[in-house]
Amino acid sequence: MTELYIRTDLTDLPDARGYFGEFGGRFVPETIIPALDELEGAYADAIADPSFHDELAHLQRTYTGRPTPVSYARRLSERLGGAQIYLKREDLAHTGAHKINNALGQGLLAKRMGKRRIIAETGAGQHGVGTATAMALLGLECHVYMGTVDIKRQRPNVFRMKLLGAEVIPVTSGSRTLKDAINEAMRDWVTNVETTFYLLGSALGPHPYPMMVRDFQSVIGAEAREQVQEMTGQLPEACIACVGGGSNAIGMFHAFRDDEGTELIGVEAGGHGIESREHAARFADLDISRPGILHGTRSYVMQDDDGQIMETHSISAGLDYPSVGPEHAHLRQMERAFYTMATDEEALEAFQVLSVTEGIIPALESSHALAEAIKRAPTMPRDSVLLVNLSGRGDKDLDTVIGVLGS
Amino acid sequence: MTNIREIHGLAALDQMFASARAQGRAAFLPYFPIGYPTYQASLDAVEAMVDAGADGFEIGIPFSDPIADGPTIQAATQVALENGTTVRQCLDAVRALRAKGISQPMLMMGYANPLVAYGTDRFVRDARAAGADGLIVPDLPPEEAGMFAQSCAREGLALVFFLAPTSNDRRIEMAAKHATGFIYVVSLTGITGERAQLPVYLTDFIARLRSRTDKPLVLGFGISRPEHARQVSDLMDGFIVGSALVRAGGEGVAAVRELAGSLRGAL
Numbered sequence: 001m002t003e004l005y006i007r008t009d010l011t012d013l014p015d016a017r018g019y020f021g022e023f024g025g026r027f028v029p030e031t032i033i034p035a036l037d038e039l040e041g042a043y044a045d046a047i048a049d050p051s052f053h054d055e056l057a058h059l060q061r062t063y064t065g066r067p068t069p070v071s072y073a074r075r076l077s078e079r080l081g082g083a084q085i086y087l088k089r090e091d092l093a094h095t096g097a098h099k100i101n102n103a104l105g106q107g108l109l110a111k112r113m114g115k116r117r118i119i120a121e122t123g124a125g126q127h128g129v130g131t132a133t134a135m136a137l138l139g140l141e142c143h144v145y146m147g148t149v150d151i152k153r154q155r156p157n158v159f160r161m162k163l164l165g166a167e168v169i170p171v172t173s174g175s176r177t178l179k180d181a182i183n184e185a186m187r188d189w190v191t192n193v194e195t196t197f198y199l200l201g202s203a204l205g206p207h208p209y210p211m212m213v214r215d216f217q218s219v220i221g222a223e224a225r226e227q228v229q230e231m232t233g234q235l236p237e238a239c240i241a242c243v244g245g246g247s248n249a250i251g252m253f254h255a256f257r258d259d260e261g262t263e264l265i266g267v268e269a270g271g272h273g274i275e276s277r278e279h280a281a282r283f284a285d286l287d288i289s290r291p292g293i294l295h296g297t298r299s300y301v302m303q304d305d306d307g308q309i310m311e312t313h314s315i316s317a318g319l320d321y322p323s324v325g326p327e328h329a330h331l332r333q334m335e336r337a338f339y340t341m342a343t344d345e346e347a348l349e350a351f352q353v354l355s356v357t358e359g360i361i362p363a364l365e366s367s368h369a370l371a372e373a374i375k376r377a378p379t380m381p382r383d384s385v386l387l388v389n390l391s392g393r394g395d396k397d398l399d400t401v402i403g404v405l406g407s
Numbered sequence: 408m409t410n411i412r413e414i415h416g417l418a419a420l421d422q423m424f425a426s427a428r429a430q431g432r433a434a435f436l437p438y439f440p441i442g443y444p445t446y447q448a449s450l451d452a453v454e455a456m457v458d459a460g461a462d463g464f465e466i467g468i469p470f471s472d473p474i475a476d477g478p479t480i481q482a483a484t485q486v487a488l489e490n491g492t493t494v495r496q497c498l499d500a501v502r503a504l505r506a507k508g509i510s511q512p513m514l515m516m517g518y519a520n521p522l523v524a525y526g527t528d529r530f531v532r533d534a535r536a537a538g539a540d541g542l543i544v545p546d547l548p549p550e551e552a553g554m555f556a557q558s559c560a561r562e563g564l565a566l567v568f569f570l571a572p573t574s575n576d577r578r579i580e581m582a583a584k585h586a587t588g589f590i591y592v593v594s595l596t597g598i599t600g601e602r603a604q605l606p607v608y609l610t611d612f613i614a615r616l617r618s619r620t621d622k623p624l625v626l627g628f629g630i631s632r633p634e635h636a637r638q639v640s641d642l643m644d645g646f647i648v649g650s651a652l653v654r655a656g657g658e659g660v661a662a663v664r665e666l667a668g669s670l671r672g673a674l
Contacts, residue, residue, distance in 0.1 A: 017550065027519055027546045029475045030569035031596050034578060173481055174471065186474045193573060224490025250587040293519045293546070294472065306493045308471040 018207020097392030105216030123178030124159025127201030202245025208298030217251025269314030442492030468517030477600030487596030541565030
C-alpha cells in the first residue's frame with residue numbers, strides 16, 4: 001500500500017468538538033454550522049480516500065515543486081559561530097510561500113464537494129496569491145477579501161491575484177487589515193453558504209479549519225524531518241518558525257511533536273517592541289493578550305479591558321493579526337512549544353543578513369524566525385542543528401524594505 | 408429605587424408572548440445598540456419605541472468585529488465604540504431604563520468576547536441585577552454555551568439560540584432543547600440589514616420548525632417595513648427589527664418613533 005500523502009494520526013488533537021485542550025471550538029453564527037459539519041465530513045471522507053492523497057501528491061510534485069529542499073546555511077552558520085543552521089525552503093514552492101500547500105489541498109476538497117465559488121481572505125497577499133493560483137489551476141471562481149491598508153503595502157501581490165483571474169475585494173471596515181478581511185469573508189460565507197467554499201488561509205477559525213490547515217501544511221515538517229536527518233544524521237536541537245495565525249509553524253512542528261529532543265520555537269511579531277504596545281506578540285504581552293474568542297475559535301487574543309479586539313502592528317503584513325491558531329495556544333500551555341518574538345528592527349536585520357550571507361532574500365515574516373536563529377545559534381554547540389522554516393520569499397516586501405532602509 | 412416589575416426573566420418573556428398572542432399578533436422586539444449615536448440618544452430611542460408600542464427590546468452591546476452584522480449595524484456599533492461605550496455602560500443603560508419605569512422585557516445582545524472578558528458568570532448576574540431578562544449571543548451556538556447556560560439557568564434569564572434556513576433536523580432539535588425564552592429564527596442566509604422583500608420560503612420554513620418545537624419563534628434579519636411586519640404577524644410569535652431602526656436612529660429620535668410606530672401599527 002502506498003503511503004498516504006497527509007499523515008494523520010487519529011489520536012491527534014483536536015477532539016471531536018474541535019478543541020486542542022481548552023482552545024479551539026466553533027464560535028460562529030448558526031447559519032454556517034451546518035456548512036462546517038459538511039466540511040468536516042467531506043474532509044474526513046477525502047483523507048480516507050487514497051485517490052485524494054494521490055491527486056494532491058501529484059500536484060505538489062509536478063506543480064508546486066515539492067519536496068522543497070533543505071539548504072545548509074554555511075556562511076550564516078560560520079558567521080554566527082554556533083549551531084549549524086538549515087533552512088526549509090518553502091520560498092521555493094510555487095508562488096513563493098508555503099500558502100500554496102493549503103490552497104491546493106482545500107481547493108481539491110472544494111472541487112470534490114462540488115463547490116465552484118471560492119472565497120478567501122488575505123493579509124500579506126501570499127494566501128490570496130496561493131488561492132488565486134490554485135483556483136486558476138483547478139478552474140474555480142475566486143474572490144479574495146483584502147484590507148485596504150494591506151492592499152497599499154502589498155501592491156505587487158494585488159496585481160498578481162488579478163492576473164491570476166481572481167477578484168480582489170477591498171475591505172474598508174475596522175482596521176482594514178487581515179482581521180477585517182476575515183470578518184468580511186465570514187459575512188460573505190454566511191450569505192452564500194450553500195454555493196461557496198471558504199478557503200481559510202491559516203490554522204485558525206472554527207473547527208475543522210485549524211486541524212485541516214495543519215494537516216495540509218504538515219508536509220513541511222514531514223519532508224524537513226527526513227531531509228535534515230539525511231543531511232546531518234541527526235534530528236535538530238530546535239525548529240524555529242514565525243507565527244502569525246501559525247500555519248507554517250504548525251506545519252513544521254507537527255512532524256516533530258513526539259521528538260522530545262527537538263525544541264519547537266515559534267516567533268511572533270514584536271513590532272516596535274512590547275513596551276510600545278504596537279506589536280502582534282499574543283504570547284509575550286499578557287497584559288493585553290488573554291484567552292478570548294475571535295473568528296470562531298478560542299485562543300489568545302489581543303484585546304482591551306472591555307474585550308474589544310486591539311489593532312496590531314508588524315512590519316510584516318502576514319504576522320499582523322490579533323489572535324493565534326488554537327493549537328499553538330495549546331502547545332504553549334503544555335510547554336511542548338516555546339514562543340518568543342522578534343521586533344521589526346530585528347527582522348529587518350535578519351532580512352539583510354540572510355540576503356548577504358546566503359543569497360536568499362527571505363519574506364519579512366520568515367525573517368522573524370531567522371532573527372531568533374541569529375540570537376540563538378551563537379549560544380549553541382557547533383555540532384548542534386537548528387532548522388528554520390523559511391516560509392516565503394521576500395520579493396513582495398521590497399517596497400516595504402525600501403521604505404524603511406532607503407534605496 | 409423600587410422595582411416596578413413583578414416578574415422577570417423567562418416569566419416576563421412568556422407573559423409578553425401571551426399578551427401579544429391574546430391580541431392576535433406577533434410581539435414587536437426592536438434592536439438598538441447602546442452608545443449610538445450617543446449614550447443618551449440610544450436611551451431616548453428605546454424610550455421612543457416604548458411609546459410607539461414595542462413589546463420588548465434587544466439591547467445591543469457593541470463589538471469591534473461583528474461578523475453577523477451588515478454595514479448599518481457595523482457602522483453604528485463602531486460609532487458607539489468611538490464614543491467609549493463599554494459593557495458596563497450597556498448594563499447601566501438597562502438600569503437607567505428600568506428606573507424610568509420601562510417594564511418591557513429586555514435582552515442583552517452582544518458577541519461572545521466582550522462578555523467573556525467581563526466574566527461570563529459575573530455578566531449574567533449583573534445583567535439580572537440591572538433588570539435584563541435574557542441574553543442573545545450570535546456567535547455562541549448551543550454546543551459552546553455551557554458556562555452561559557448554567558449562569559442563565561441559575562439567574563432565571565433566557566438564553567436564546569438561533570436557527571437558520573440552513574439548519575437541519577439535528578440543529579433544530581438542539582436549539583429546541585437548549586433555547587430558553589424563545590428561538591431566534593434567522594429569516595435568510597446572510598447578515599443583518601434591510602431587504603426589500605421577505606424570502607418566499609418563509610412559510611414552509613416556519614412550518615418545518617413548528618412541527619419540531621413549541622418554543623416561541625421570533626424572526627429576525629431583513630425585516631424593515633410595515634408590510635413585512637404585517638406579513639410575519641400571523642406566522643411568528645415575535646419579530647426583530649434592527650438595521651432599519653438603527654438607520655432611523657442616525658436621523659434622530661423622531662425618525663425612530665415614527666418607524667417603530669408604523670411597524671407596530673401594521674400588526
